[in-house]
Amino acid sequence: MRQSSFPERAAWLLGLSVAYIATAKLGLALDPVGGFATLVWPPTGIALAALVRRGPGLWPAVAVGAAVANLTSGAPWPVALGIAAGNTLEALLGARLLSSIEGYTGPIVRVRYAVGLLLAALVAPLVSASLGVLSLRTGGVLTSARGVTVWTAWWLGDVLGALVVAPVLLNLGAGHPSAQPVRARALESIGLIAAVLASAALSFSGDPAAPLRRPHMIFPALIWAAIRFGTWVSSLMVLSISCVAITITARGTGPYVAGTTLHENLTALQGFMGTVALTSIFLAAANTERAAAQRALKRDEEALRAALGMRDEFLSIASHELRTPLAALSLQVAGLERALSKRNHGSEESQRELYRAGRAVAHVERLARIVDNLFDVSQITAGRLQLAREMVDLSDAVRAVASGLSEQAARAGCSVSLSAPAAVTGYWDRFRIEQVITNLLTNAFKYGSGRPVEVSVEATEAIARLRVRDHGGGVAPEAIERIFERFERFASGHHQKSLGVGLYIARQVIDAHAGVVRVEETSASGSTFLVELPRTAPSAS
Numbered sequence: 001m002r003q004s005s006f007p008e009r010a011a012w013l014l015g016l017s018v019a020y021i022a023t024a025k026l027g028l029a030l031d032p033v034g035g036f037a038t039l040v041w042p043p044t045g046i047a048l049a050a051l052v053r054r055g056p057g058l059w060p061a062v063a064v065g066a067a068v069a070n071l072t073s074g075a076p077w078p079v080a081l082g083i084a085a086g087n088t089l090e091a092l093l094g095a096r097l098l099s100s101i102e103g104y105t106g107p108i109v110r111v112r113y114a115v116g117l118l119l120a121a122l123v124a125p126l127v128s129a130s131l132g133v134l135s136l137r138t139g140g141v142l143t144s145a146r147g148v149t150v151w152t153a154w155w156l157g158d159v160l161g162a163l164v165v166a167p168v169l170l171n172l173g174a175g176h177p178s179a180q181p182v183r184a185r186a187l188e189s190i191g192l193i194a195a196v197l198a199s200a201a202l203s204f205s206g207d208p209a210a211p212l213r214r215p216h217m218i219f220p221a222l223i224w225a226a227i228r229f230g231t232w233v234s235s236l237m238v239l240s241i242s243c244v245a246i247t248i249t250a251r252g253t254g255p256y257v258a259g260t261t262l263h264e265n266l267t268a269l270q271g272f273m274g275t276v277a278l279t280s281i282f283l284a285a286a287n288t289e290r291a292a293a294q295r296a297l298k299r300d301e302e303a304l305r306a307a308l309g310m311r312d313e314f315l316s317i318a319s320h321e322l323r324t325p326l327a328a329l330s331l332q333v334a335g336l337e338r339a340l341s342k343r344n345h346g347s348e349e350s351q352r353e354l355y356r357a358g359r360a361v362a363h364v365e366r367l368a369r370i371v372d373n374l375f376d377v378s379q380i381t382a383g384r385l386q387l388a389r390e391m392v393d394l395s396d397a398v399r400a401v402a403s404g405l406s407e408q409a410a411r412a413g414c415s416v417s418l419s420a421p422a423a424v425t426g427y428w429d430r431f432r433i434e435q436v437i438t439n440l441l442t443n444a445f446k447y448g449s450g451r452p453v454e455v456s457v458e459a460t461e462a463i464a465r466l467r468v469r470d471h472g473g474g475v476a477p478e479a480i481e482r483i484f485e486r487f488e489r490f491a492s493g494h495h496q497k498s499l500g501v502g503l504y505i506a507r508q509v510i511d512a513h514a515g516v517v518r519v520e521e522t523s524a525s526g527s528t529f530l531v532e533l534p535r536t537a538p539s540a541s
Helices: 006-028 042-054 056-071 077-099 111-138 144-164 166-170 182-204 215-250 262-342 348-381 394-404 406-412 430-447 493-497 502-512
Strands: 390-393 416-419 425-428 453-459 463-469 516-523 526-534
Touching: 006 042, 006 056, 042 056, 042 077, 042 111, 042 144, 042 166, 056 077, 077 111, 111 144, 111 166, 111 262, 144 166, 144 215, 144 262, 166 215, 182 215, 215 262, 262 348, 348 406, 348 502, 390 394, 390 430, 394 406, 394 416, 394 425, 394 430, 394 453, 394 463, 406 430, 425 430, 425 526, 430 453, 430 463, 430 502, 430 526, 502 516, 502 526
Parallel strands: 416 453
Antiparallel strands: 390 425, 453 463, 463 526, 516 526
């Protein structure tokens, strides 16, 4: 809280004292019990809001205002000072209770802040009512027979002052729950004001037996204000309804005119207005909190999308830049392996060198595949996967890929058996189809537990089918769909160190061809992956 200059602080002290005295005189004009306990006491809400928003240092203004208001209303000076002490302590305690809520800064824009306000409104008036009645009793102004009645009226009036008046001042500047200014909804604002005033006038005036003369008729307008306009407008509407209801009841009409005195009528009315105020406070706070949470979620989603975009862009650039040096390294390592193979003299040392060169070739090939996969993932994510369709023989593509992966199959301890007709042609992207076959076969080698891998190709007039079956441990039922997502893996152990993008790329490529790839069968004795491809390209729409 910023420090105020002396002129500013003096102005606040004077303004709070004047506001306290003026509203206190207004409340004391409405049939106070025992001369000083009234059911309409706006000063409690004004003092509570002032000490919360501007700090407890304004307490002298509350003390002076309360003392002057009671002295000018006929209280002996010791009684006036006792009442002023109770009112001052009430304001300090209420402000302390409300300000102690974690994160609270002023407006009632969270449900827990509304709970804090309710706690302050119920607890702090206990001090004021108790010291006030004690002062009246000690000064001889009040008899013991009326002590309970006066105390009840005092406490209820202060509670309503805190619940009806304080939110208007606390929520000042809180804004619209959707961050849209009220002036942007000028017509709706005018409609709301008209609805609130009309429903208040109808509910609290005229014959109580008439169909529309029911207090609950004000709730639709209050719900409208809370949901569409936020905490400040909602609390202002409650204050407006309270003013209209008190004015009409004081004139002797309305549904709450049932007693013989104004005090009895106001007791019934204020009980209802307490319910109205609490409903409005909690509904507006909950709606504002929900709107703030939605805005925060949107900001988080935007930040996440931006971060993911940066990640994908980085992967695209990094994988693209790595391709050139990797290609050169692959050529160099392959050349070294060939050179070692030519001058191999059959010695043990030569065999070890040749083995190390072979392992280096395998590692470089694996690294190249990882880089290619990362590049493909970035292209797919960015929506830049394009197909170069041509007439392709699927059987020939499977044979070419299986031959190229023969060394990898041997290292995995897997043999590959192929069952395919002479030709199964279709209008596909050969490079991408071979990429799918490669990913399915390397996946089978990885999880096939060193057992045979069976590949078959078959076709109908419209559909070509490719099946790759391994004899590993199978896929868990709950993972069947998940393994086709980015960076997902389904096996345990060292295999989880892989990127988990091979099957994701396979699905994206097959989807681009308007085909299907899925786990056709899985058990503890192995899994079968099925690819179905339409043999003709889909017509352009």
